[in-house]
Amino acid sequence: xxxxxxHEERRAHIIDAxxxxxxxxxxxxxxxxxxxxxxxxxxxxxxxxxxxxxxLLLAAMTRLAVRMGERVRDRVRTAGPSPAPRDIVEAVLxxxxxxxxxxxxxxxVHTEYAVLSVTDPALAGRSxxxxxxxxxxxxxxxxxxxxxxxxxxxxxDARQEAVVLMAASAGLGLSVLLGQRTADDAxxxxxxxxxxxxxxxxxxxxxGTTAM
Amino acid sequence: xxxxxxHEERRAHIIDAxxxxxxxxxxxxxxxxxxxxxxxxxxxxxxxxxxxxxxLLLAAMTRLAVRMGERVRDRVRTAGPSPAPRDIVEAVLxxxxxxxxxxxxxxxVHTEYAVLSVTDPALAGRSxxxxxxxxxxxxxxxxxxxxxxxxxxxxxDARQEAVVLMAASAGLGLSVLLGQRTADDAxxxxxxxxxxxxxxxxxxxxxGTTAM
DNA sequence: GGCTTGATGGTATGTTTGTACCATAAAAAT
DNA sequence: ATTTTTATGGTACAAACATACCATCAAGCC
Numbered sequence: 001x002x003x004x005x006x007h008e009e010r011r012a013h014i015i016d017a018x019x020x021x022x023x024x025x026x027x028x029x030x031x032x033x034x035x036x037x038x039x040x041x042x043x044x045x046x047x048x049x050x051x052x053x054x055x056l057l058l059a060a061m062t063r064l065a066v067r068m069g070e071r072v073r074d075r076v077r078t079a080g081p082s083p084a085p086r087d088i089v090e091a092v093l094x095x096x097x098x099x100x101x102x103x104x105x106x107x108x109v110h111t112e113y114a115v116l117s118v119t120d121p122a123l124a125g126r127s128x129x130x131x132x133x134x135x136x137x138x139x140x141x142x143x144x145x146x147x148x149x150x151x152x153x154x155x156x157d158a159r160q161e162a163v164v165l166m167a168a169s170a171g172l173g174l175s176v177l178l179g180q181r182t183a184d185d186a187x188x189x190x191x192x193x194x195x196x197x198x199x200x201x202x203x204x205x206x207x208g209t210t211a212m
Numbered sequence: 213x214x215x216x217x218x219h220e221e222r223r224a225h226i227i228d229a230x231x232x233x234x235x236x237x238x239x240x241x242x243x244x245x246x247x248x249x250x251x252x253x254x255x256x257x258x259x260x261x262x263x264x265x266x267x268l269l270l271a272a273m274t275r276l277a278v279r280m281g282e283r284v285r286d287r288v289r290t291a292g293p294s295p296a297p298r299d300i301v302e303a304v305l306x307x308x309x310x311x312x313x314x315x316x317x318x319x320x321v322h323t324e325y326a327v328l329s330v331t332d333p334a335l336a337g338r339s340x341x342x343x344x345x346x347x348x349x350x351x352x353x354x355x356x357x358x359x360x361x362x363x364x365x366x367x368x369d370a371r372q373e374a375v376v377l378m379a380a381s382a383g384l385g386l387s388v389l390l391g392q393r394t395a396d397d398a399x400x401x402x403x404x405x406x407x408x409x410x411x412x413x414x415x416x417x418x419x420g421t422t423a424m
Numbered sequence: 425g426g427c428t429t430g431a432t433g434g435t436a437t438g439t440t441t442g443t444a445c446c447a448t449a450a451a452a453a454t
Numbered sequence: 455a456t457t458t459t460t461a462t463g464g465t466a467c468a469a470a471c472a473t474a475c476c477a478t479c480a481a482g483c484c
Contacts, residue, residue, distance in 0.1 A: 026330075026332060029331075111327055112327055115323055115327050115389075118389060120238060129391070160401050160404045163393075163397075166387075167380045167382075167384045168379045169379075170386060171378065171379030171380055171382035171383035171384075172383075174383070175344075175382070178330060180344060185375075189372050189376060192372045193372070193376050
């Protein structure tokens with residue numbers, strides 16, 4: 001046999017090609033051929049590493065779900081050592097706003113998959129709810145801590161505020177994808193809202209995109 | 213010629229069939245044949261009234277966009293005579309939460325179209341941004357009025373709050389579609405958030421779904 | 425050094441899809 | 455009464471697609 005190839009690397013390469021073509025022409029227009037061309041391999045190879053199209057789509061979805069978790073954890077980690085509650089919450093929420101091309105591609109395909117999974121029983125796995133639920137719990141925890149530390153209005157309900165935050169950041173991210181708002185505007189709105197949640201806080205990293 | 217048929221009615225009938233199959237099997241899986249079967253007509257008839265599939269999809273999209281506007285205006289109208297600012301804002305926002313099967317179908321297909329329009333140049337018309345922008349302006353107006361009437365914290369920024377509200381309700385609606393939350397939970401969260409925006413307000417129509 | 429096995433290319437096949445074409449009955453127009 | 459239109463059905467067809475099949479080459483194994 002030739003080169004004795006690393007299967008996982010090959011699979012990752014093909015999946016990345018799928019994500020690129022999905023972001024470009026839409027997930028519905030993804031075909032074995034288009035993926036093969038984008039990956040620079042023959043159709044036969046895509047078959048070889050994934051057998052069927054359904055399994056390819058499934059593998060890509062799983063990879064997206066995993067990377068979503070990583071992305072959020074990266075935000076938490078990159079927020080610096082012992083960050084203010086407000087800053088870490090903002091960092092996590094801003095992950096949903098597509099800024100550069102890479103994150104736009106990621107969130108677009110992620111959204112396409114999420115919507116597709118509603119009607120397609122083969123994708124109906126709960127993979128897409130795990131990350132958001134985890135994030136919601138995380139935010140609720142931070143808000144509870146912040147409230148007990150006296151950083152927020154004591155009357156607020158941490159769980160409900162966490163849900164509002166998740167919904168708002170998802171909605172803002174979607175509106176950016178749809179071209180209704182710029183990423184900067186979405187960022188500014190989120191910034192504003194957190195300013196109202198944490199009354200005394202001055203964000204330690206104010207990017208100055210407060211617009212208007 | 214036979215019966216001399218009402219074209220607009222026929223077209224509406226076929227489009228409704230399309231929306232039903234799209235909600236059922238996904239917009240990507242909609243075919244001339246599936247629409248024809250669902251509508252109870254021959255494929256030839258679908259061709260006759262829409263000529264090409266692209267035009268059928270476009271007509272359905274336009275109909276969705278129009279109905280979206282109607283739905284919101286209905287909410288405003290049904291909010292009763294001279295409703296409290298908080299009530300009318302809540303009524304408008306709750307439109308985004310799919311409660312019954314009818315609204316679930318509507319919002320699911322609407323979302324599928326919105327996401328599709330990102331990658332499909334043929335659907336790239338701005339039809340999907342008109343209604344949200346109009347709603348955002350409406351909300352900003354109401355919030356400004358409420359603030360001047362002393363019903364809200366005078367420090368809040370009406371425009372930014374309006375954007376937050378739109379994003380949150382879109383995000384909540386999406387999470388319901390994805391099965392992450394029940395419609396009742398989403399409603400309760402929205403209710404809670406408006407309670408914080410309008411501190412002195414007691415909603416005049418409290419449905420008691422405050423959950424938790 | 426022959427045999428096996430992993431990696432890859434090419435091609436054939438059956439199915440589905442959108443659309444074009446042919447046909448026809450029946451109402452309106454002349 | 456004949457001749458247009460209008461609404462409809464059926465079918466044929468080319469393209470695209472996923473997948474199955476056949477072939478080959480090279481590396482590791484005995």
